[in-house]
Structure formats: C-alpha cells, structure tokens
Amino acid sequence: MDLTRIQNLSLSYISSFALRCAVDLDISGRIQAYGHPMPLNELARSIPIPPEKDSMLGRLMTLLVNQGIFVQSEAGYPLTPASELLQTEGSNVGAYVRLVTDAEVVKIWGRLSEVFKESGEVSLFEKVFDGKQLWEFAKEKPEYGKLFGEAMASLSNSLMRGLVESYPHIFDGLNNLVDVGGGTGAAVKIIAEAFPKLRCTVFDLPHVVAKALESNSFDVVGGDMFEKIPPADAIFLKNVLHDWGDEDCIRILKRCKEAIESSKNGGKVIVVDIIIGFESNDQKTIETSLLFDISMMGLFGSKERNKQDWHGIIIGAGYSDYKIYPDQLGVNSVIELYP
Template sequence: MSAWLRDGEGVHPSTFEMAHGVTAWEFARRNPEANGLFNEAMACDSSLMAKVVVDTCGGVFEGLSSVVDVGGGTGTMAKAITEAFPHLECTVFDQPHVVEGLVGSGSLKFVGGDMFVEIPPADAIFIKWVLHDWSDEKCIDILKRSKEAATGRGKAGKVIVIDMVVGNHTEDHTSTETQLFFDLYVMVTLNGKERDEKEWEKLFVDAGFSGYKIVSRLGLRSLIEIYP
C-alpha cells in the first residue's frame, strides 16, 4: 500500500496488481477457483437486485426487443429479465472464460468477447456494477462501444447502467459513508471509483451521449438511462 501511495496521481498498477503481478481480471482468468468465487458473488448480488429492478424499474424495458447484458457473468440478471419479459432477446456478454460452457435457452444466449473492442448490437445495452471497476478513460471506451452497439441496428437505442451515484442519499449520511467506503475499495484494488452525478454526467458527455436520466434509487445504487 505504501508503494502504491508513493506513485501519486496518474496511471499505475492497482494494489492487487502490485501484490500478485497481474490485474484482478487476469488473475481470475488464470485461476478457475478465483473465477468461480467471483462469478458466484456476482450471481448472489444479481439475484438480490433482479427482483427489485424488474418490480420497480420494469418500465425501462418497455418497447425493447433485445438487450445485451455486458459483464453479465453466469446470467442471473439476464435470466430474471427474460422471465419477466419473455418477448426480449437477451444476450449475456462477458469474457470468454466466464461464459465458456454456459448454454442458453429460448431467448437467452451467451456470447464471449471484449467490451473494449466490440459489443453485440441490441436495442439496449445493460451494464450492472461494471463501470465502477474502471478508470474514467476505460469507462469512456466502454460507453462508446455501448453507444455503437445500441445504435448499430439503425435505432436510437439506449444504455442502462446500474451503479452508485455518490450522494444520492443526501438525507442519509450512513448511506453516503458506505458509498465512500466502496469508492476506497475499488480505487485501491482495481483503480476504479464510485462517482457522483456530475462525474457520471461528464463521462456520458465525453462518450458522446446526448442525455441521461436517473430513473430510480436501488438502495446504495441507482438505475441510469443514457441516450445517444
């Protein structure tokens, strides 16, 4: 930690990378046990979040025929979406080693790839708890690829983000404090960050989007619709 702090501002390895010699994502790719534990943790989070999203924010899926869940892991969230909205074609898009061996059914399928290179086209690109893992520069890259995917079929499309908006609970200091603890955690382990609304807005503008709307607060996190 002291070596990481001495590096100061700018691009530098995360504390995880300094300790293990590779990023957390590469570590998971090389270690099936670590990969399994991470995917299981994300699936548990998605199982809790899925019902809330479907029940309280289901309107964001109205008028859509297809959705790509970027970084969707083993598909827990996508399965909940397709069960609630059977007309939707839902693609779980994640790293090849994450989706390897996973078999879709009906309107659900799994595709491996790199979100920094290309994302499969769909009416909406869904990104849950992914962007906080990355720097502003990397987030802009992901958002640009998402915009390309959402507009690639000649439709306006949109991007749906679930992530923290720091300070969205202005009346609840405990919630804001918890958000800031998460900010510290992703900063030192992944070189990521939690963002307030102004920081999110700058990312969206820099990625070429025309507008956004914070649709709902989901506990510590929020659902944000972003428009090309």
C-alpha cells in the same frame, strides 16, 4: 469517545471475519432447517462443535446480534431478513461475504498507503499480484473466478428483482438487450424471465461466459467490450463501469453507443452503478458507497462516481442526454443514456 471510535474502527475487520465465520458454519442454513428460533445448544450440536466451545459460539452470535445480522429471542435465534440472505439455498449472499474476505486478496489492504506514494496507473491489486489485473488473476485461479461469479450472481438476484418490479417501463418497446460484462447471466436471466418477449444476451469475456448459467431464456456471446459489442436496442451495464478509470469508461461507452446505433430500434444504454452522494440520507448506505469507492481504488485503481463524474464520462463518450432515476436500489442507482 474518540479513543473508543478509533479502537472500534481498527477492530472492524473482525466483524467482517465474524460474518465470514457465520457463513462457513452455515448458521443461517441451520436456523432455517430447524424451522423456528434455534437455541444456542441446538445450533452448536447441529454444526457440530465440541460442547466446551458452546460459549465461544455464543460470543460470536452476541457480536453478530449486535451488528444486526441475527436477533436473539427467549426461544433462541430466529431467522431475520439479514440472516436469511446468508442461507446456502436461494440467493446466497454468503458467496459475496467469502469473496470479500478471501484470504489471498484481502492482504492488499495492508498496503493501501502505497497507492499514495507512487505515481502511475498500476492498481494496488496489480502491485501486490505481480502486475496481474483482477480479471487475469480470476482466469488463472478458477476457484476464485467461480467464487467471483457466484458472488456477483448473488448480489444480482435481489437487486434485479427490485429493478424489474420497480422500473418495468425501462424495458418497454425493446426487442432485444445485451448485458455487457454480465458474468454468468444471473441478471439477464431475471430480465428475460420477467419480460419473455425481450430477447436477451449475456456478453462477457469468453472464459467467463463459458461458465454461463444453463438457460433457454437468453443467448451467450463471448468477447471483449473494448473491441466490439453485439448490436441491440438496449445495452445493460451493471456494476461494470466502476471497475474502470474514466478513459476506459469512455471507450466502453463509445462501443455501447455504436452497438445501439447499429440496431434498427436502437434506444439506450441502461447503467446500474453507485452515484456517490446521491439522495440517500441513510448513514449505512452512504458509508457502504464510500467503502465501495476505496474498494475500487485498491482492486482496480478505479472509483465510484458522483453526479459530476458521471456527467463527464457520459458526455465525453458522445451521448446527447441522460436521465438519473430518483429511487435507489440499495446502494445502486439507475441511469439511462441516450445517443
């Protein structure tokens, strides 16, 4: 029914915060520690919550079962592939849930309509936070910056394992690679461990790489990708270009081209990002891409791109050719750019 659909959509943010609540209560970690399907009362005692709140916890679990995060068996709640991702151990996508539901930043979405009422390039985020870009905000609020880094790293863990397993030949013949906008190095760590002969570097803003993961397997360089990028056989750009408008992307891609052209064995730029409308028939994947697109609109004044948009910025930055890999990694696709 149309009315039910509108009610459902209006209330959907409650699903986000119910998921956030499950992360804050570490429900997945408790089920994992229990070792087998966990009855509601055991879950309640392990948190612990006052016994009169057990039925409220049951209602929270019912919603999350309905949303496909947990399942309920006769014995209790077993760990599922989705709920496993939210454990505090391991890749901990819980950090991503906490980032997206951050109480201070989430308030921008109540003002989304303002994006359409004014001309100019200021993003909604900048408008709400007194002209600050998200990167400046994250620098000034170290806790938010730390959460941002953890969230990006948690998403990188599962995606990057899929990338190195599904597409190992992408890295064939390369001696060195720079991960531009690579955050604290979670992605580059997985590449370096999978291909020990490949010398890897994470490159990001100086205050971000100052918090880079401890590792002997990759180098760390701080700088500004709009100015100069260290030379390398390959530049890796994962979920960076969607933060920027077309002109900025062309500037970044030109710096990448200079970096690979000044390396002797220079070959390509590897982009991992969303391509709107690409291949997928899965309704959740399509919907998630569209949610990311509006998320980029509000947070950065930027966008997710369709094939035509990607063609425009790649050719606009002076590349002669590119190749889009046919299989997606979740919502992301892989594009190789050749100078």
